Amino acid sequence: MVEKEAISPSNPPENYVREISRNLSISLGSTSQSLRSLEKAGFVSKEHKGRLVIYRVNMQNFLFREFKIVLNLLEIDPFILRLKEITSRIILFGSCSTGEDTIDSDT
Numbered sequence: 001m002v003e004k005e006a007i008s009p010s011n012p013p014e015n016y017v018r019e020i021s022r023n024l025s026i027s028l029g030s031t032s033q034s035l036r037s038l039e040k041a042g043f044v045s046k047e048h049k050g051r052l053v054i055y056r057v058n059m060q061n062f063l064f065r066e067f068k069i070v071l072n073l074l075e076i077d078p079f080i081l082r083l084k085e086i087t088s089r090i091i092l093f094g095s096c097s098t099g100e101d102t103i104d105s106d107t
Helices: 017-025 027-041 060-084
Strands: 015-016 045-047 052-057
Touching: 015 017, 015 045, 017 027, 017 052, 027 045
Parallel strands: none
Antiparallel strands: 015 052, 045 052
16 A cells, blocks of 8 residues: 555655555456556556556546545544634645645645
């Protein structure tokens, strides 16, 4: 599984097919087929490095960015729940609100 901190526009996570297959405990064929579908849909991009094919998350994809925002909200949910008792509105702004935050962002 990809750690949230690793997902950033300047450093999208990258993995090769066999590594993804092993991490997810699914066959190499299923992994390759799924990755081709994800590439066709624009969720990942691929790069050939010698005989290896490296896949990266496409940080320009709108749906992936929305997913990353949801991950950000889930991460701060305990804090939000405590604030709800003393405020009527909570606004997420900056790079966290656009899904562009990195491990160095101030949240």
